[in-house]
Amino acid sequence: MMFRVTFLGTGGSIPQTNRAPSAVAVEREGDLMLFDCGEGTQRQMMRCGTGFTVDDIFITHKHGDHLLGLPGLTQTWTFQGRDEPVRIYCPESVADHVRGCVALAGHRPAYDVDVKPVGDGTVVRRDGYDVVAFETDHGRVDSVGYAVVEDERKGRFDRERAEELGVPPGPMFSTLHNGEAVELEDGTVVEPEQVVGEPRPGRKFVYTGDTRPTDRTVEMARDASLLVHDGMFGDDKKDRAVETGHSTAREAAGVAREADAELLALTHVSSRYSDDVSPLKAASLDEFADSFVASDGDEVVVEYPEKERGTRRV
Structure with missing residues (x-):
């Protein structure tokens, strides 16, 4: 079954010429989800060929670089004649911001926009998997990350x-x-x-949004096939990371190592590294070998844990 992650926007707070603001598309066996929806997300979706058949959008927090793509995307759906509802999940304190963003397009969508508050431990049940919200630490802002956790599979038949x-x-x-x-x-x-072996774990995708490294993230990312973690700063800006509620690349890699994740992708890259991400890359690899700095348009195929060729960057 296909489980593909497409990085639509990997930049920090300010759009860059080569990096759009935060947005990640996840396709699992015909289900297409968005995690955050920064400015220009719909254009990135066209560039990357993900399609527009999204039913669920998961917003991590209220900052504009994570939700200002909603007005354009929801308006385009109206122009396309969409009539299926869209569900937008976000922290409870962010719900009015999300509704306001949708209203910014200056139209009333021709379909239902159902804004659903989530908190730490909220489980969104889907066919064959859960999406679980978990608390993150982005300073004074209410924020959550999300884990897509597949159901266990039957054991092998002997x-x-x-x-x-x-x-x-x-x-x-x-x-x-x-x-x-x-x-x-x-x-x-x-x-x-x-004649039947032990149940086998499914695949797990974890997206943190903006956050400091936390024990809760380590817990949720345990044995993750792919962890997408805020890695905004290099070692030289650790104080800035603490001040703004972000992580350094090294700190993100430490989370991946503690969680025994299979692959780490660093995202939310600060514009100060727009021409050279080598400081982020070197720091993360020093802590966790199976890591990379994501770029817009990158894709990762998420595989089952026992696959000989595991989760990988395409």
Whole structure:
């Protein structure tokens, strides 16, 4: 099943010639989600070919570089004749800002815009996965990150063992794999645990938005296939990171290391590094080898943990 992450905007607070403000598109088996929606997101969606069939938008906090793309995007949907509702999730204190952004387009959408408040631990249930909100630390601003967590998968079916136990190939295989015992012609009962391995974890994508490194993020990012973390500053601006509620690249890499994430992508890159991200890259790699500084248009294919070729940058 396809699980693709597209970086639409990787810049910090100020738009750059090569980096738009924050926005990430996640496609999972036909579901397309947006995480943050900075200025110009709809144009980035066209450039990157993600399509516009978004039903869920997840906003991390109220700052303009994370939601000023909403007026244009919602207006375009009206021009396109959209009639399906769109759901926008955000911290409760941000709900009125989101509604105001939609109203800024100067029109009433021809479809329902359902603004849904979330807080730490809020779970949005979808078919085969959850989106879980978690508290982050962006100074005085209410902020959350989000984790897309797939359901556990069935364990592997051991066909060879099943045949050794006398189970004939056919429907009984499926019955056992679905967790039900079967009775053979001689009366022998074969239990699922005899031929089915332990449940296997699904994939996990974690997006922090703007934040200081936190224990809660480490907890939510545990064993993440891909962690997208604020890495706005280099080591030389650590004081500035603390002052503004952001993280350095090294601090973000430390979170990934503690969480045992598979791959780290640094985003929300300050404009002071617009011509040279090497300080961010060097600092993150020094702490966590499987990391990179994301650029607009980058894609990551998220794979299952046991895949020989794991989660990777395309």
